[in-house]
Each structure stands twice: as structure tokens, then as C-alpha cells.
Amino acid sequence: AQSVTQLDSHVSVSEGTPVLLRCNYSSSYSPSLFWYVQHPNKGLQLLLKYTSAATLVKGINGFEAEFKKSETSFHLTKPSAHMSDAAEYFCVVGDSSNTDKLIFGTGTRLQVFP
Amino acid sequence: GAGVSQSPSNKVTEKGKDVELRCDPISGHTALYWYRQSLGQGLEFLIYFQGNSAPDKSGLPSDRFSAERTGGSVSTLTIQRTQQEDSAVYLCASSTRLAWGNEQFFGPGTRLTVL
Numbered sequence: 001a002q003s004v005t006q007l008d009s010h011v012s013v014s015e016g017t018p019v020l021l022r023c024n025y026s027s028s029y030s031p032s033l034f035w036y037v038q039h040p041n042k043g044l045q046l047l048l049k050y051t052s053a054a055t056l057v058k059g060i061n062g063f064e065a066e067f068k069k070s071e072t073s074f075h076l077t078k079p080s081a082h083m084s085d086a087a088e089y090f091c092v093v094g095d096s097s098n099t100d101k102l103i104f105g106t107g108t109r110l111q112v113f114p
Numbered sequence: 115g116a117g118v119s120q121s122p123s124n125k126v127t128e129k130g131k132d133v134e135l136r137c138d139p140i141s142g143h144t145a146l147y148w149y150r151q152s153l154g155q156g157l158e159f160l161i162y163f164q165g166n167s168a169p170d171k172s173g174l175p176s177d178r179f180s181a182e183r184t185g186g187s188v189s190t191l192t193i194q195r196t197q198q199e200d201s202a203v204y205l206c207a208s209s210t211r212l213a214w215g216n217e218q219f220f221g222p223g224t225r226l227t228v229l
Contacts, residue, residue, distance in 0.1 A: 044205070044220035090156060102218060104157040
């Protein structure tokens with residue numbers, strides 16, 4: 001069975017500093033992995049997805065994530081945080097027994113201070 | 115283009131009452147999902163519709179929860195005899211069915227409060 005663990009429930013950074021949101025997954029198969037973002041009072045939006053094409057995945061708003069099979073990780077990074085990045089971020093793994101189902105992590109709340 | 119819409123955006127009800135939550139998926143999307151997001155928790159899968167196939171109800175927490183999808187489009191999630199623990203944000207998503215790594219498009223959610 002697939003699962004995903006987000007290692008930090010809260011991350012705080014200063015504007016202009018790097019962002020690292022950590023995610024580890026468990027999967028018996030080559031997984032599909034996603035990062036979604038949820039801004040306050042808004043719907044979930046896809047940031048990026050990994051589907052075995054390239055291990056370094058670039059997403060919207062300057063975010064990227066690297067798939068590391070040896071570490072079973074899919075950490076989300078951004079070189080320089082912006083105030084508008086403050087939101088809840090979810091790491092998600094596709095259920096390999098049913099590629100249509102998604103399994104969500106518990107989320108990481110990112111705060112950005114001026 | 116229209117995204118996934120949900121109604122109502124907020125619903126306050128009394129314990130024991132029934133509620134219906136509506137989801138309008140993106141036109142042409144064959145897959146529709148319902149999730150529940152409780153305070154401080156991730157998204158919990160509830161039910162999944164794909165085309166004309168029998169729905170995957172494996173995530174429904176109790177028999178008080180049910181969902182329908184009429185004509186392969188609009189879906190209604192019904193919660194009977196609501197309990198306080200049903201209070202949460204209910205999210206709907208839709209997608210086209212691809213062989214791998216399909217993106218799900220989410221609606222804004224319905225915030226349900228059971229008093």
C-alpha cells in the first residue's frame with residue numbers, strides 16, 4: 001500500500017530565503033507523486049507532478065521537487081520565498097493499484113515573514 | 115473556462131439533520147472524487163466515480179454517507195443524521211482519465227458545521 005509522510009507540520013522562513021518542504025513516500029511500485037498547494041479559502045492547486053519522466057520536476061511559481069528513489073523522498077524546494085507563497089502544501093502519492101486515486105499527506109503550513 | 119464548482123460554500127446544520135452537498139465537475143471530465151478535510155488533517159478520500167463503472171465507495175466512513183452522480187456529470191454527497199464529527203470541509207475534484215499521473219482539479223469546497 002502507498003503512503004506519504006510530510007515531516008514538518010509547520011515551516012517558517014523569511015522572505016527571500018530558500019524553502020524546503022520535506023516528503024517521504026512508501027510505494028511498492030514506481031509511484032506517481034504530486035505537490036498541491038492550498039491558499040486560504042481557495043481550492044487545491046497542482047504545483048507539480050512526477051510521473052517517471054525526469055527526476056527533477058519544475059512546477060509553477062518557481063517551485064521544484066526532486067524524486068530520489070534511494071531515499072524514497074520527494075522534497076519541495078524554492079530558492080527564494082515570496083510572501084504570496086504562504087499556504088498549506090500537500091505531498092500526494094498516486095495509488096498504484098488504482099492510478100486514479102490520490103493519497104494525501106497531512107500537509108505542511110508554510111509561513112513567510114517579511 | 116469554468117472549473118469545478120461546489121455548493122453551498124458553507125452549510126450549518128443541527129445534529130441529526132440530513133445534508134446534501136453538490137459538485138459540478140469540469141465539462142468532459144469522466145472521473146469525480148469526493149474528499150473530506152478535517153481541521154489540521156490531510157485529505158481523506160471518500161468516494162470515486164469513473165464513467166459508468168460502479169463507484170469506489172471504500173472511503174465512506176459510515177452508511178450515513180452516500181453519493182450519486184447523475185448523467186455522468188453532477189454529483190451529490192448526502193450525509194444522513196449528521197453528527198458533530200462530520201464537521202469538515204468537503205472537497206470535490208474531477209479529472210480526465212489518463213494512463214498515469216492524472217491531475218485532479220479541485221473545487222473550493224463546502225464547509226460543513228454540525229451544531
